[in-house]
Amino acid sequence: MNKKKIIMTGGGSAGHVTPNVALMPELKKLGYEIQYIGTESGIERGIIEAENIKYHVISSGKLRRYFDIKNFTDPFKVIKGVFDAKRVLKEEKPDIVFSKGGFVSVPVVLGAFLNRIPVIIHESDITPGLANKIALPYSTKICVTFPEALNHVNKKKAVLTGSPIRKELFEGSKLKGKNLCGFKNEKPIIFIMGGSLGARAINAVVREGLNELLKSFNIIHICGKGNIDEGLKHNEGYAQFEYVKDELPHLMAAADLVISRAGANSIFEFLALKKPNLLIPLSAKASRGDQILNAESFERQGFSMVVEEEKLNTAMFLEKIKELYANREKYISFMEKSETKDSINKIVKLIEENRKPREK
Structure with a gap:
């Protein structure tokens, strides 16, 4: 044969x-x-x-x-x-x-x-x-x-x-993820990423709102090459990474919420893992607009909350995270019904x- x-x-x-x-x-x-x-x-x-x-x-x-x-x-x-x-x-x-x-x-x-x-x-x-x-x-x-x-x-x-989602993404350990970040408490965890190069707009609002966020959450922040803020390294509950690869399944397993751009591969990973998420798509000025359409589709299907980058500010960012966390079960139930x-x-x-x- x-x-x-x-x-x-x-x-x-x-x-x-x-x-x-x-x-x-x-x-x-x-x-x-x-x-x-x-x-x-x-x-x-x-x-x-x-x-x-x-x-x-x-x-x-x-x-x-x-x-x-x-x-x-x-x-x-x-x-x-x-x-x-x-x-x-x-x-x-x-x-x-x-x-x-x-x-x-x-x-x-x-x-x-x-x-x-x-x-x-x-x-x-x-x-x-x-x-x-x-x-x-x-x-x-x-x-x-x-x-x-x-x-x-x-x-x-x-x-x-x-x-198609890589099998290893489903094999992460929540405990390993917490240990990689040095988190010692039981606060819910927000996983934040802006694509492989990081995202200035996302990084800026995260750091401006960090003290407020850390009152209720632990933060995993993939901030992109050269974007580690040395001055924030000792903040308990805040773990910064330039880029992750093998650690990703463990960090995702630890996450209760995800904040991200809206690249198709990433958002389908959040859907497969049933992670309530806030999407901040790349603006049409910086792309052909595909991320905006992706995010709108996920919002329509009840999988995601969406904020346009042009409207993003720290006060709104903090408000949206509170709202997302309060309604997380609703998002999970929509994801469970997905046809994809x-x-x-x-x-x-x-x-x-x-x-x-x-x-x-």
């Missing part, structure tokens, strides 16, 4: 890679050989090679919605990438390609289409990013995470799956149903 084979792709940011990694244990269990196509220096390379997955390098240019001098040369890199990907796929003969988006995925999806290999695309946001928008017509199926996303893609191809549970099994089932064994 020929072994099943899948080639995965996605890159440019961790959010385009970690959902792929979340699917890998289940795919391995079902007997898939997994390979990956990415760029030479993309963030995806380190993450995938750490998983001991065979990694193929292709050329790819960045796709931009704004003017940049590289817009004149990058299309040629993308075209070269299509031929690179087509060659790799012809040699490796996978049964199916799974794409998480990001600019590296466009040549891979086109290369698969040219080789008549089925492609499943996963879109995290409500409206497709530029790379997925280009790739969608060449796909077999499209996995979406938000019910509203079904209005922005081909409904015949689309399946509401939610976002069991994402990994839904996506793997689609892979199984659409794969096409290749001639060896």
Whole structure:
């Protein structure tokens, strides 16, 4: 019997890679050989090679919605990438390609289409990013995470799956989380993060309101690289981290409330862990506005409380936290009714149903 084979792709940011990694244990269990196509220096390379997955390098240019001098040369890199990907796929003969988006995925999806290999695309946001928008017509199926996303893609191809969550996130220990932070009392814990780079606006209101917050809560604050405040290091009940990785499951297990940006992968983790949350999405000035739409969807479904960054101030921030904590059970009960549970099994089932064994 020929072994099943899948080639995965996605890159440019961790959010385009970690959902792929979340699917890998289940795919391995079902007997898939997994390979990956990415760029030479993309963030995806380190993450995938750490998983001991065979990694193929292709050329790819960045796709931009704004003017940049590289817009004149990058299309040629993308075209070269299509031929690179087509060659790799012809040699490796996978049964199916799974794409998480990001600019590296466009040549891979086109290369698969040219080789008549089925492609499943996963879109995290409500409206497709530029790379997925280009790739969608060449796909077999499209996995979406938000019910509203079904209005922005081909409904015949689309399946509401939610976002795959890494298994280890469910294996955190509340006690380990408290010990990592040195918390000695039983106060409820707020976990605050502003994305991998931190968020100035969030950091500022947290620190301005810190004395008031510490009267009722312990605080875990992921503040971003270079943003540790040395003057606050000795405040009991306040633990600062620039960035966390292996500690994250334990810190999340310890948290009673979460305050965060509204990136799709993160908010689906809060949903899966049933953590009442306050979302402060990146403003439309600093992004394409996808986080605002994500946050509005979660607010509509009763999973999250939302504050616009432009309206954020310390007094309002403190008030919203009190309100969120007082109503936490209501948010948890809505999360328990969510239709986007069991994402990994839904996506793997689609892979199984659409794969096409290749001639060896």
